[in-house]
Amino acid sequence: MPPAGESESAEGPGDGDAAASGNGPAGEASAESTGTARGLLELTRPGNTVSAGVLTFTGSFVAAGVFASPFRVAAAVLATVFATGAGNAVNDYFDREIDAINRPDRPIPRGAVSSRGALAFSVALFLGAVVCAALLPLEALGIAVVNLLALVAYTEYFKGLPGVGNVVVGYLTGSTFLFGAAAVGDPFDRSVLVLFGLAALATFTREVVKDVEDVAGDREEGLRTLPIVVGERVALGVGLVAMVVATAASAFPYLESGFGIAYLALVVPADLLMLAACVRSFADPSVAQRRLKRGMLLATAAFIAGRVFMPAGPI
Ligand SMILES: CC(C)=CCC/C(C)=C/CC/C(C)=C/CC/C(C)=C/COC[C@H](O)COP(=O)(O)O
Ligand SMILES: CC(C)=CCC/C(C)=C/CC/C(C)=C/CC/C(C)=C/COP(=O)(O)OP(=O)(O)O
Ligand SMILES: [Mg+2]
Numbered sequence: 001m002p003p004a005g006e007s008e009s010a011e012g013p014g015d016g017d018a019a020a021s022g023n024g025p026a027g028e029a030s031a032e033s034t035g036t037a038r039g040l041l042e043l044t045r046p047g048n049t050v051s052a053g054v055l056t057f058t059g060s061f062v063a064a065g066v067f068a069s070p071f072r073v074a075a076a077v078l079a080t081v082f083a084t085g086a087g088n089a090v091n092d093y094f095d096r097e098i099d100a101i102n103r104p105d106r107p108i109p110r111g112a113v114s115s116r117g118a119l120a121f122s123v124a125l126f127l128g129a130v131v132c133a134a135l136l137p138l139e140a141l142g143i144a145v146v147n148l149l150a151l152v153a154y155t156e157y158f159k160g161l162p163g164v165g166n167v168v169v170g171y172l173t174g175s176t177f178l179f180g181a182a183a184v185g186d187p188f189d190r191s192v193l194v195l196f197g198l199a200a201l202a203t204f205t206r207e208v209v210k211d212v213e214d215v216a217g218d219r220e221e222g223l224r225t226l227p228i229v230v231g232e233r234v235a236l237g238v239g240l241v242a243m244v245v246a247t248a249a250s251a252f253p254y255l256e257s258g259f260g261i262a263y264l265a266l267v268v269p270a271d272l273l274m275l276a277a278c279v280r281s282f283a284d285p286s287v288a289q290r291r292l293k294r295g296m297l298l299a300t301a302a303f304i305a306g307r308v309f310m311p312a313g314p315i
Pocket of ligand 1: 250
């Protein structure tokens with residue numbers, strides 16, 4: 001009997017749908033392949049995948065402007081999109097039993113994609129990331145190799161260690177900016193390093209809040225996440241402190257790096273939204289983690305706007 005949520009052979013919705021649909025073998029095959037394709041796309045969490053690509057583009061843009069080397073920027077964005085999609089897919093593969101409790105609507109527990117299909121799909125995406133990253137300067141390739149290893153190792157080795165998994169996902173998210181900057185030859189641009197720190201801290205906080213949201217399934221699977229080890233309120237307090245540090249540090253690009261009023265006009269509301277979400281997380285972690293994500297996306301727009309309207313420096 002396969003673990004909960006693993007269909008024994010069906011790649012898509014149950015075989016019993018044929019009679020119900022009344023479309024015969026051709027219609028049934030088409031519906032099934034459409035369901036599987038939709039399930040595979042969903043495995044990549046396209047919103048995150050596209051966002052990660054935007055972060056990489058932002059890293060290149062903030063470091064050197066995109067017209068410095070458009071081919072490398074395109075290769076870096078594609079590498080990140082493939083890698084993030086692969087990381088999300090392999091995470092669902094390893095999480096399939098926890099997700100049957102925490103996220104029964106995810107593609108594998110609901111039967112839209114088989115676990116074997118999800119694993120094969122993530123391997124194909126990882127290979128795509130490697131091919132794209134191999135076209136980039138050594139510093140960028142180095143970041144990609146570290147990240148790809150971390151993505152594969154995350155669920156099996158880091159996720160169940162209190163706080164460690166949250167730090168790894170925070171690093172991975174922040175590293176997209178470094179990766180974009182490294183692709184255009186400037187991985188240590190000061191503004192990009194600040195972006196890295198902000199994104200890592202903000203993502204760490206959101207991951208802690210998500211762990212509080214997932215305590216039931218994680219505890220059942222024996223994971224030792226931060227809220228399970230230190231308690232939910234202490235964990236949320238740690239997340240709040242990290243977010244306070246990040247929002248305070250978000251003043252640096254304005255004070256130190258020439259990001260002007262356009263940056264401020266967007267990052268201040270983003271900071272306020274994220275701080276308010278951290279406070280809300282003590283009452284409702286599900287609402288809070290979604291608001292944190294919106295604040296982080298708004299903050300990303302702040303960096304892009306700040307760079308576009310920066311008084312000096314090439315676009
Ligand atoms: C203080 C301040 C200004 C912070 C903002 C820093 C910043 C620019 C953050 C960017 C974060 C962002 C938009 C990330 C893109 C999406 C992504 C790759 C997130 C990684 O999330 C992993 C997560 O576990 C996925 O879970 P879910 O979103 O629920 O599918
Ligand atoms: C720059 C390069 C080459 C790679 C970067 C890759 C990026 C941006 C990764 C971002 C973080 C990410 C997408 C991690 C994948 C694993 C993942 C989804 C972690 C969170 O999973 P869980 O802790 O199981 O939480 P949920 O599955 O409930 O969301
Ligand atoms: Mg998961």
